Amino acid sequence: MIEYEQQKEESALLITLRNRELSDREARDHLEELEGLCTTLGFTSAGEFIVPVREPQPKYLIGSGWAEELAVQAEALEADYVVFDDDLSPSQQRNLEKLCKKPVIDRHQVIIEIFAQRANTREARLQVELARLIYSLPRLRRMWTHLSRQRGGAKGTRGEGETQLEVDRRLVEARIARLKDELSQVQSQRSTLRKQRESIPVPTAAIVGYTNAGKSSLHKALTDSQILVEDKLFATLDPTTRRYHMPSGMEVLLTDTVGFIRKLPHDLVDAFKSTLEETVLAHFLLHIVDITNPDLHQHIATTRAVLEEIGVEDKPEILVFNKCDAARGDQKSFMRQRYPDALFISVKNGEGFDELAQAVEHQISKTLQKVRLTMTHNKGDIISLAHREGRVIETEYGDQDVVVTAFLPPRLLSMIQSKEKEADSGIHLELLDGEP
Numbered sequence: 001m002i003e004y005e006q007q008k009e010e011s012a013l014l015i016t017l018r019n020r021e022l023s024d025r026e027a028r029d030h031l032e033e034l035e036g037l038c039t040t041l042g043f044t045s046a047g048e049f050i051v052p053v054r055e056p057q058p059k060y061l062i063g064s065g066w067a068e069e070l071a072v073q074a075e076a077l078e079a080d081y082v083v084f085d086d087d088l089s090p091s092q093q094r095n096l097e098k099l100c101k102k103p104v105i106d107r108h109q110v111i112i113e114i115f116a117q118r119a120n121t122r123e124a125r126l127q128v129e130l131a132r133l134i135y136s137l138p139r140l141r142r143m144w145t146h147l148s149r150q151r152g153g154a155k156g157t158r159g160e161g162e163t164q165l166e167v168d169r170r171l172v173e174a175r176i177a178r179l180k181d182e183l184s185q186v187q188s189q190r191s192t193l194r195k196q197r198e199s200i201p202v203p204t205a206a207i208v209g210y211t212n213a214g215k216s217s218l219h220k221a222l223t224d225s226q227i228l229v230e231d232k233l234f235a236t237l238d239p240t241t242r243r244y245h246m247p248s249g250m251e252v253l254l255t256d257t258v259g260f261i262r263k264l265p266h267d268l269v270d271a272f273k274s275t276l277e278e279t280v281l282a283h284f285l286l287h288i289v290d291i292t293n294p295d296l297h298q299h300i301a302t303t304r305a306v307l308e309e310i311g312v313e314d315k316p317e318i319l320v321f322n323k324c325d326a327a328r329g330d331q332k333s334f335m336r337q338r339y340p341d342a343l344f345i346s347v348k349n350g351e352g353f354d355e356l357a358q359a360v361e362h363q364i365s366k367t368l369q370k371v372r373l374t375m376t377h378n379k380g381d382i383i384s385l386a387h388r389e390g391r392v393i394e395t396e397y398g399d400q401d402v403v404v405t406a407f408l409p410p411r412l413l414s415m416i417q418s419k420e421k422e423a424d425s426g427i428h429l430e431l432l433d434g435e436p
């Protein structure tokens with residue numbers, strides 16, 4: 001069982017819906033995940049309800065009998081907020097707030113607020129503000145209602161409110177347009193940085209997976225990065241890229257990325273698309289799964305669905321089950337049967353790291369081309385790059401030249417090919433047949 005720190009005193013009544021397709025256990029898992037999200041945001045749980053719903057109801061999403069019961073419970077349990085695991089339409093949210101007489105928020109808003117709390121870089125802040133404004137646009141009337149209630153809601157102010165609503169809407173729309181402009185500027189700076197990095201001939205891999213799976217922990221263990229590891233959801237929002245030196249001497253650029261979650265709001269996926277580009281551009285993925293989570297199959301499916309949404313399909317993937325130190329023995333053998341190609345590791349005790357390095361090397365070697373390089377000068381740097389990025393099979397030193405037979409990654413290959421074209425380069429490159 002996960003233990004969370006309590007940061008603030010505010011509490012929330014947590015609600016999840018259960019329809020015919022959902023088992024009791026799934027509904028409880030959803031509730032537990034919602035509690036995790038709320039804790040991350042700083043709310044404690046005042047109480048939890050699984051509400052059976054055959055058909056979503058237009059007025060309150062749930063039946064009005066249940067809605068009235070929740071309002072009574074929220075009052076009795078002195079909850080500051082009512083939080084729904086399911087998305088509420090702007091009017092359902094308004095109706096529920098009228099009934100409960102306290103703020104009612106949905107999972108979508110909870111996730112946006114967590115992102116807002118955790119956004120550190122300018123790009124992440126712009127992305128979150130954009131998602132927030134897009135969410136608020138159809139809900140401006142609700143905010144205006146809040147405002148006029150605070151001001152006493154005197155008779156005759158309605159007309160003024162309507163006008164104000166139009167003004168607000170135009171302001172928000174203008175701000176959205178400005179944010180999109182600013183974001184595209186920040187993003188073009190980033191693509192320049194990435195181009196600089198691409199001139200370094202190193203293969204790249206992205207660590208992806210459900211939130212809290214241990215992606216940052218793994219990144220930290222394999223590289224020298226000092227990123228934040230926390231038992232909270234969405235600890236990481238911005239990608240970090242570092243070199244991972246494998247025991248064989250090969251290197252790969254490893255990127256830690258934002259975690260995914262069930263029902264990740266669409267505007268957040270959109271907003272974070274550019275951050276997730278690191279994933280799109282990687283040669284292959286390390287997909288990390290928390291083996292101790294009872295919902296792990298859904299986590300895998302969710303991660304794959306988000307990857308598809310950002311246009312990452314058919315990219316080589318190494319499936320890695322983490323936290324094996326805390327897994328039951330039968331759980332591991334069950335997963336091994338179901339996912340025969342997967343790896344089983346523990347960042348905590350180092351289990352499975354050798355196999356992981358081998359699997360990463362195998363992925364890298366798939367992109368390698370066998371060559372014979374004859375060089376009269378310029379040899380030192382190319383030979384050391386060949387050792388670092390590829391696999392050198394043989395080096396023969398003659399009186400005049402050195403001949404290297406090696407498997408090289410595509411970008412190193414193209415770098416050598418362009419050097420070869422330079423006048424008096426002293427380099428001759430031959431492509432050979434042969435599997436790495």
Ligand SMILES: Nc1nc2c(ncn2[C@@H]2O[C@H](COP(=O)(O)OP(=O)(O)OP(=O)(O)O)[C@@H](O)[C@H]2O)c(=O)[nH]1
Nearest residue numbers: 211212213214215216217230234235236259347348
């Ligand atoms: N028992 C155990 N706990 C682990 C292991 N690896 C990571 N954790 C814990 O899992 C929690 C989440 O770790 P992170 O590395 O922040 O997870 P993340 O996938 O980067 O999470 P987000 O950035 O929020 O998506 C932390 O409390 C870690 O200490 C492991 O091998 N075993």
Ligand SMILES: [Mg+2]
Nearest residue numbers: 215216235236
């Ligand atoms: Mg992380």
